[in-house]
Amino acid sequence: MRALFEKYREEIETRKKEEGETKKLPSLPNAEMGKVVTRAAPNPNGPFHIGNARAYILSHEYARIYNGKFILRFEDTDPKIKRPEPIFYEWIKEDMKWLGLEWDEEYYQSDRLEIYYEIAEELIEKGKAYVCTCIPEKWRELRDRGEACPCRNLEIGEQLDRWKKMFSHYKEGEAVVRIKTDLNDPNPAIRDWAALRIIEGDHPRVGRKYRVWPLYNFSCAIDDHLMGVTHILRGQEHAVNERRQSYVYEYMGWEKPVAIHHGRLMIEGVVLSTSKIRNGINKGEYSGWDDPRLGTIRALRRRGITPQAIKELIISLGPKTSDVSVSWDNLAAINRKIVDPKANRYFFVPEPVLLRIRNGIPGKYYLRLHPDYPQRGSRVLEIPESGNGEVELYVPKDDMKSIPEGKIFRLKDLWNVKLIDKDELLSERVETEEMPKIKIQWLPLRESIKAIVVMGDASLIEGLIERNVLMEKEGEVVQLERFGFCRIDSASKDVVTLFFSHK
RNA sequence: GCCCCGGUGGUGUAGCUCGGUUAAGCAUAAGGGACUCUCGAUCCCUUGACCCGGGUUCAAAUCCCGGCCGGGGCACCA
Numbered sequence A: 001m002r003a004l005f006e007k008y009r010e011e012i013e014t015r016k017k018e019e020g021e022t023k024k025l026p027s028l029p030n031a032e033m034g035k036v037v038t039r040a041a042p043n044p045n046g047p048f049h050i051g052n053a054r055a056y057i058l059s060h061e062y063a064r065i066y067n068g069k070f071i072l073r074f075e076d077t078d079p080k081i082k083r084p085e086p087i088f089y090e091w092i093k094e095d096m097k098w099l100g101l102e103w104d105e106e107y108y109q110s111d112r113l114e115i116y117y118e119i120a121e122e123l124i125e126k127g128k129a130y131v132c133t134c135i136p137e138k139w140r141e142l143r144d145r146g147e148a149c150p151c152r153n154l155e156i157g158e159q160l161d162r163w164k165k166m167f168s169h170y171k172e173g174e175a176v177v178r179i180k181t182d183l184n185d186p187n188p189a190i191r192d193w194a195a196l197r198i199i200e201g202d203h204p205r206v207g208r209k210y211r212v213w214p215l216y217n218f219s220c221a222i223d224d225h226l227m228g229v230t231h232i233l234r235g236q237e238h239a240v241n242e243r244r245q246s247y248v249y250e251y252m253g254w255e256k257p258v259a260i261h262h263g264r265l266m267i268e269g270v271v272l273s274t275s276k277i278r279n280g281i282n283k284g285e286y287s288g289w290d291d292p293r294l295g296t297i298r299a300l301r302r303r304g305i306t307p308q309a310i311k312e313l314i315i316s317l318g319p320k321t322s323d324v325s326v327s328w329d330n331l332a333a334i335n336r337k338i339v340d341p342k343a344n345r346y347f348f349v350p351e352p353v354l355l356r357i358r359n360g361i362p363g364k365y366y367l368r369l370h371p372d373y374p375q376r377g378s379r380v381l382e383i384p385e386s387g388n389g390e391v392e393l394y395v396p397k398d399d400m401k402s403i404p405e406g407k408i409f410r411l412k413d414l415w416n417v418k419l420i421d422k423d424e425l426l427s428e429r430v431e432t433e434e435m436p437k438i439k440i441q442w443l444p445l446r447e448s449i450k451a452i453v454v455m456g457d458a459s460l461i462e463g464l465i466e467r468n469v470l471m472e473k474e475g476e477v478v479q480l481e482r483f484g485f486c487r488i489d490s491a492s493k494d495v496v497t498l499f500f501s502h503k
Numbered sequence B: 001g002c003c004c005c006g007g008u009g010g011u012g013u014a015g016c017u018c019g020g021u022u023a024a025g026c027a028u029a030a031g032g033g034a035c036u037c038u039c040g041a042u043c044c045c046u047u048g049a050c051c052c053g054g055g056u057u058c059a060a061a062u063c064c065c066g067g068c069c070g071g072g073g074c075a076c077c078a
Helices: A002-021 A052-063 A085-097 A113-125 A136-145 A155-165 A216-226 A236-252 A274-283 A297-302 A308-319 A328-339 A399-401 A467-471
Strands: A037-040 A071-074 A105-110 A128-131 A176-179 A194-198 A212-214 A231-235 A260-262 A266-267 A324-327 A348-349 A352-358 A362-370 A378-381 A390-396 A409-412 A415-421 A428-430 A448-452 A462-467 A475-479 A482-492 A497-501
Touching: A002 A266, A037 A052, A052 A231, A052 A260, A052 A297, A052 A308, A085 A297, A113 A128, A113 A155, A113 A176, A113 A194, A113 A212, A113 A216, A113 A236, A113 A274, A113 A297, A128 A155, A155 A212, A176 A236, A212 A216, A216 A236, A236 A260, A236 A297, A266 A352, A274 A415, A308 A324, A308 A328, A324 A328, A328 A482, A328 A497, A348 A390, A348 A448, A352 A415, A378 A467, A390 A399, A415 A497, A448 A467, A462 A467, A462 A497, A467 A482, A475 A497
Parallel strands: A037 A071, A071 A105, A231 A260, A266 A324, A352 A428, A448 A497
Antiparallel strands: A128 A176, A176 A194, A194 A212, A348 A462, A352 A390, A362 A378, A409 A415, A415 A428, A448 A462, A475 A482, A482 A497
């Protein structure tokens, strides 16, 4: 009995160890090594955001884990309501690459209309689809009652005739191809869903070449099959679409891929909805698609969030079906771990005030670029003489407000000073045994450049930054000591603009 | 209204498939301490959770039913 007990415990412990070693994704159902095919299917009507990235990263990750294939497919079949724009095709590819999601194959649904037509015709011939010319509201009434519309049971020859007419005769909104399903399905959303409709619109890739366009469920089902997709990972808003699409698979005799529907991913206080963003930009509320308040990949990038952090976050969430709302702190914590060892340190003095220091020692001071890696070298700050035995340095206004008169504090990596007169901002260098608890950053005027930090809520904080920061490349993330990690957005001798990442 | 899917500390997650050996683990946040390297990093300590009610069972976070709460869908969008 005792022995059995021990044996069991051992087993549990080894299993735990295995799980603990690599925090990774749960295994995919029905997945065979080397045979997994996944895809990302963006609509190029805007850049994608972290919510979309969840599906793309999981898809890519699984394809790599199983040594399979990852496909990028642009779903640009709505030239009107969600009109694609040329720039977004490029941005999506750019953001995919930045996230490290290299794809093995690339497709555009707007190139594949003939394929969809062929399948549609086949389904009509088989009596599995029909051309419906009902008024939408009328049709929905019948659907809700579970009744067939007058078009549904017309002869196949008549259906094929109507199908041909969709390419010339019918006008926009007058006819639609529907897939026959169970009219008594408890979920009305499933009943005889629409597969193709007529749109007279200018498509950025194919112009006015086509007027019959497939709807999501139709083109998606066909492409997933034709492209050999074995596993679909997408948001739970598509759960019902899986059931709709299963009719196409059944009628065509195709094998169904595995579909996994994850929950929504939101970040606290961040705007994700493409239409909301578009509106905000048009109204001038947001500066653009990379405004720091937005959850687009480009906005996160601009704020100095690394692709590794985004990937790590999403993989740690996994493909769970429940929605998650991640706190900004959570993302920041992951990002900080990645960025901290790389980011060089600089002084930034927000809302600078001039502090006089009696007995200060002018000269050149060498400060480490990174406290943990002395080999990385140092930066130099030269403190000039200002006559009368005093030295003048800029320090943060807030600190001067909170430090009481008579208190000894430290100018970080310099000397300890005692605040003599709070109103006059006069202090004096002192020697002390102990390191004061309060340490603040400082800057001599001639070593400083004006700096503007764009915060996460798009507010601005102005101050002075040490000009040594010009040694860094634009786009680099640095740590402004006691202020936080920031990404250098642009830098010149006159002004440096940074985007605040996090503490 | 109808149809799906969820609900574990402040936040996120593990455990739920195959009920017990975990006084429910991890991360993050918060509070405290160490470090003459910062409000960063590192190290140590503390706080803190199985939505509610029934049922099945020797035993339920785990299985079943009901309720409550949250999300998504019900487009000629994707």
